[in-house]
Amino acid sequence: MRDDERLPQPVTTDIDLVTLLHALGDPVRMTLLLSYADGAEHSCDPRGLGLEHLHKSTVSHHMRVLREAGVTTTRVAGRNRFVSLRRSDLDTRFPGLLDALLAAATAPAR
Amino acid sequence: MRDDERLPQPVTTDIDLVTLLHALGDPVRMTLLLSYADGAEHSCDPRGLGLEHLHKSTVSHHMRVLREAGVTTTRVAGRNRFVSLRRSDLDTRFPGLLDALLAAATAPAR
DNA sequence: GGGATTGGTGGATGATTGTCAAACCATCCG
DNA sequence: CGGATGGTTTGACAATCATCCACCAATCCC
Numbered sequence: 001m002r003d004d005e006r007l008p009q010p011v012t013t014d015i016d017l018v019t020l021l022h023a024l025g026d027p028v029r030m031t032l033l034l035s036y037a038d039g040a041e042h043s044c045d046p047r048g049l050g051l052e053h054l055h056k057s058t059v060s061h062h063m064r065v066l067r068e069a070g071v072t073t074t075r076v077a078g079r080n081r082f083v084s085l086r087r088s089d090l091d092t093r094f095p096g097l098l099d100a101l102l103a104a105a106t107a108p109a110r
Numbered sequence: 111m112r113d114d115e116r117l118p119q120p121v122t123t124d125i126d127l128v129t130l131l132h133a134l135g136d137p138v139r140m141t142l143l144l145s146y147a148d149g150a151e152h153s154c155d156p157r158g159l160g161l162e163h164l165h166k167s168t169v170s171h172h173m174r175v176l177r178e179a180g181v182t183t184t185r186v187a188g189r190n191r192f193v194s195l196r197r198s199d200l201d202t203r204f205p206g207l208l209d210a211l212l213a214a215a216t217a218p219a220r
Numbered sequence: 221g222g223g224a225t226t227g228g229t230g231g232a233t234g235a236t237t238g239t240c241a242a243a244c245c246a247t248c249c250g
Numbered sequence: 251c252g253g254a255t256g257g258t259t260t261g262a263c264a265a266t267c268a269t270c271c272a273c274c275a276a277t278c279c280c
Contacts, residue, residue, distance in 0.1 A: 013219040017211075018140050025132030026268085044227060055270050060228060062268085079226045079277045094214035096206070101127075104204035109123040136238085154257060165240050170258060172238090189247045189256050 007067060007074040007081070012089040015070035020094075023069035028054065028062050030105060033085075036072060037102050041082035117177060117184040117191070122199040125180035130204075133179035138164065139172050140215060143195075146182060147212050151192035 010016075023029055028051060035049050036042060046052065046059045063083060066072045070089065075082045090098045120126075133139055138161065145159050146152060156162065156169040173193060176182045180199065185192045200208045 017214050018135055018137050020135075021131045021140075022135030025128055025130075025135040027128050028268085030128050030131075054268095056227070057229080057271080058269050064228090065267095081227070092220065094210070094217060097210040097214045100204070100207040100210040104127050104207045107204060110202065138238085164238095166257070167241080167259080168239055174258090175237095191257065 005076045007076065009067050009073055009086075010070045012070070012086075012093050015089070015093045017094065019069050020071065023065050023071055024101065026062070026065075028059070029066055032059075032062060032066060033071065034102070034105055036083065036085040039085060039087065041075070041084045044081050044083065115186045117186065119177050119183055119196075120180045122180070122196075122203050125199070125203045127204065129179050130181065133175050133181055134211065136172070136175075138169075139176055142169075142172060142176060143181065144212070144215055146193065146195040149195060149197065151185065151194045154191050154193065 024033060031049060031051060044056075044060065044063060046054065046056065051059055063072070063074070067074055067083075070086060070093075072083050073086050075084075085098075087098060134143060141159060141161060154166075154170065154173060156164060156166065161169055173182070173184070177184055177193075180196060180203075182193050183196050185194075195208075197208060
């Protein structure tokens with residue numbers, strides 16, 4: 001596969017709210033979202049994310065769901081895939097939503 | 111059943127983000143949320159909500175999911191149940207999230 | 221070239237879920 | 251009382267989904 005290619009993902013205007021919420025309504029994918037919240041690119045290696053109990057193909061599946069929902073983008077470079085949050089696209093499509101979600105995910109119970 | 115009772119629902123501090131997103135990650139329940147966004151109490155009659163194609167027991171099921179996720183509260187009065195959004199509870203638990211969700215649900219694609 | 225690395229694919233399986241239908245329950249009213 | 255009203259419960263069924271496993275594909279490196 002050629003380098004610096006992007007795995008298939010929806011165009012910003014096609015990101016659907018219900019699909020997005022469905023994608024985030026799973027504990028594993030919420031964990032991934034929080035990892036990606038730092039804005040950096042991440043490899044697909046689930047180690048260090050608290051997902052060591054899951055099979056790698058399971059994690060791969062969850063990553064695909066996030067990408068197809070428009071949450072993340074995946075850049076292919078050699079053997080590696082670099083996953084990162086589509087923060088500006090999400091902010092364009094649903095202003096304020098991502099920030100509110102990330103704040104909620106880290107909020108203390110009250 | 112006694113009047114003015116509340117159907118079982120989680121305490122505010124127990125509302126779980128992933129559970130909430132899972133509940134809203136369904137088109138029927140998103141439709142219900144938008145109906146409830148006016149802050150008023152609603153009967154369980156799905157007519158006028160664009161859900162006429164669904165069986166009443168199906169709608170009842172979706173209403174239960176929303177209630178158990180902490181999205182709505184249901185007051186029992188005689189034969190009727192009055193469903194309404196737990197706006198202040200949600201604002202307390204996840205500040206800004208509900209507003210962002212409602213804005214996103216009505217946002218034009220861009 | 222050949223092994224190691226990184227990650228995805230496809231099938232199988234069990235669990236969850238959305239839907240309908242029918243029965244049920246409590247309440248109101250004539 | 252007895253029927254109508256508003257809504258829930260239960261069971262059945264199909265579809266979706268999360269997970270694992272075995273295998274595969276591309277790339278990097280010795």
